[in-house]
Amino acid sequence: MKSLIRDVGTVRVMDLDGKITIGSGDVQLRQLIEDSLNAGKPHILLNLKGVSHIDSSGIGEMVGCYTTVTRRGGAMKLANLPPKINDILQVTQLITVFDVFDNEAEALATFPR
Amino acid sequence: MTAMERATAPSSLGHGAAANEAAASRAAAAAMLYSRAMTRVAQLELQSRYDTIELAERMLAEVCRSCEVGDEAVYWSGMALREALANAIKHGNKLSPDKRVFVRIEVNGDDELRIAVEDQGEGFDPMQVANPLDPQNLLRESGRGVFYMRNFMDAVNFSTTAGGGTRIELTKRLAKGGRDEKPDS
Numbered sequence: 001m002k003s004l005i006r007d008v009g010t011v012r013v014m015d016l017d018g019k020i021t022i023g024s025g026d027v028q029l030r031q032l033i034e035d036s037l038n039a040g041k042p043h044i045l046l047n048l049k050g051v052s053h054i055d056s057s058g059i060g061e062m063v064g065c066y067t068t069v070t071r072r073g074g075a076m077k078l079a080n081l082p083p084k085i086n087d088i089l090q091v092t093q094l095i096t097v098f099d100v101f102d103n104e105a106e107a108l109a110t111f112p113r
Numbered sequence: 114m115t116a117m118e119r120a121t122a123p124s125s126l127g128h129g130a131a132a133n134e135a136a137a138s139r140a141a142a143a144a145m146l147y148s149r150a151m152t153r154v155a156q157l158e159l160q161s162r163y164d165t166i167e168l169a170e171r172m173l174a175e176v177c178r179s180c181e182v183g184d185e186a187v188y189w190s191g192m193a194l195r196e197a198l199a200n201a202i203k204h205g206n207k208l209s210p211d212k213r214v215f216v217r218i219e220v221n222g223d224d225e226l227r228i229a230v231e232d233q234g235e236g237f238d239p240m241q242v243a244n245p246l247d248p249q250n251l252l253r254e255s256g257r258g259v260f261y262m263r264n265f266m267d268a269v270n271f272s273t274t275a276g277g278g279t280r281i282e283l284t285k286r287l288a289k290g291g292r293d294e295k296p297d298s
Contacts, residue, residue: 021166021195022163022166022195022199023162023163023164023166024163053192055192055195055196055199055261056196056199056255056256056257056258056260056261057199057255060254060255060256061254063252063254064254066252092245092257092260096251097251
């Protein structure tokens, strides 16, 4: 998985690309989230536009990150889900857990300023 | 191709399949693909490392595309294969460098894709896996691998190998002219 990190106002935006899967992407995601929290950036938007695969470890890591961020008083939201990633969130019913937005602008507007 | 231990012309999913040195050095696709009538088969013997999952998924795609299986079926079968392999490597073989994972991929004519994954672990009871859709489990970080497989394939069967490990058989029906199917939601 590749990642590009940007700060837009108070929100840390993570443009993710590739696979969030066991042994690589899942570990990287956890580290990115920890880095953001440690940098005082608890409002996080994952831009999943370039993500091709999320396996059960990856989705588990996303759940773990979501609960960690929420527990630390922040928020982790998702934007730009490719159709297959949307399908995965639907079948796992995690679409009901995560805040999901069609695009980055819509998502950014929901974070506290 | 460092992940690949051996490439064999498969007759069964035998653990002791001795491949010669020449076979091991051959290009993967050429070495592991063979045709018999309308059936295509690939067989892999993998080390218990996560990076071997990529190799197996590529091989699956190679076999499927040579049989003109649709992209959707290839994608979701690949996702199920990833889960079976992760299960074998992590829970079965516990990442042991001394243990192997055996994969057999077969596209049977126009009808069916069958994948078998065997590990050398100590067995696994899929009935012990909690339903990840139960509200109390929805935020659990693990326990979705079997669920993935069952959603992305038409049939998933678990059994115990002669050596006491786990064998997972994944089957996907390939509807003629309509192979591109999404998982059930």
